[in-house]
Amino acid sequence: MPNIHLSFSSSYNSDQGSYKLLELPSELCKLVEESLKGTKPLKFDIKGESTDDAVLCTNDRTYALRSVALSNSIVVATSPPYSSAIDFPEDTLVIRDQVNEILELTPVVPKLHKLSTLLRGTEYSEDNEDEDMESNGEQKLTYSDAKSLIQASNVELEKGLREKRILQVNGGLRPIASSYLSRIIELVLNTLVSQSIDHKVASVERLSAILLDDHEIPRPISTQVMSWFGTIEDGTWCMDVASVIKECGLTLLRRHKTDPQSVEQFTTAWKTMVGDTFASEVSMQLLAGNYLLGSGYDGTDTLTYFPASSLPTEPAPRFAYLFLTRSRWKSEDITPFLSDIAVNSKERDKLLLKYARPTTTSDGIWYTSRTQYNG
Secondary structure: OOOOOEEEEEOOHHHEEEEEEEEOOHHHHHHHHHHHOOOOOOEEEEEOOOOOOEEEEEOOOOEEEEEEEEEEEEEEEEEEOOOOOOOOOOEEEEEEEEEEEEEEEEEOOOEHHHHHOOOOOOEEEEHHHHOOHHHHHHOOOHHHEEEEEEEHHHHHHHHHHHOEEEEEEEEEEEOOOHHHHHHHHHHHHHHHHHOOOOOOEEEEHHHHHHHHHHHOOOOHHHHHHHOOOOEEEEOEEEHHHHHHHHHHHHHHHOOOOOOOOOOOHHHHHHHHHHHOOHHHHHOOHHOOOOOEEEEEEEEEEEEEEEEEHHHHHHHHHHHHHHHHHEEEEEEEHHHOOOOOOOOOHHHHHHHHHEEEEEEEEEEEEEEOOOOOOOO
């Protein structure tokens, strides 16, 4: 064993608390190794306001930062500074700090719910197409602002903006009104049929021109909507049929927040809305996590609009709300309402074990609450 001389740094007192140890999970170690080889650039962002729990974001994932106390202290030692006036012996390490905890990283779902609060009152509809928020004295939330304020990676933020149907208009972010989005989707479907345009290779220029000339839908709006419901490459739009059919189903479903409708009547109206070309693609599975099944007076199956996006974002309140809504849930019925608060199915199952009690019966697994709630 080589002999090492240890010495306290002259700035030891001022350096205390300056160093933090970060424990990297295997996937982040791989990113660091690739960066050291020069194959991929590496950038980590720490995000969170003073009232938030900090998160670390890579380009495509978000991790919670949690402090874990160490049973044994760790000494941070470095080589002596070159500018030091002290003549240190060879093989000397200078003690700079003492660490009593490490920062642990755990994958978490991105905290996108803050978007709804930040964008409240800025909905974009056909009634205010030419409206500029700044000219009306309202503050724009820009994409750059969102990257700074929202605790999510860039990839997750982009996905969140698409899924929450948030437009970029005149430099600001604005959620599109569901009624306006529904109108645009219907116009797109009708145009594809009337103009005999293949939905797999539709010209973005032609489609957006028709929507502008015949229906006064601005090009930047129609193009963004197309990008939400398919892929645009080299000026050609390939429609994602499932996502368009789902949006049409949600349009109809939103009309039944309090008044249940029979599943049969609903699916018939849904097929009529999407037209004969896509009627065969209609499936209630597309709307999982957005409705509750019930039973009508005549015994027919009914559904009511009940979107997971409107539920609390933290696990404990989410389960409380679900079990106040229903005291018992079948496994396949409750899991769609948990997908947005768990990073994967393994994490979702952990949440179920923590907050729900499973019971196996002849018709499957049922969950009841581990806590009693008064409805």
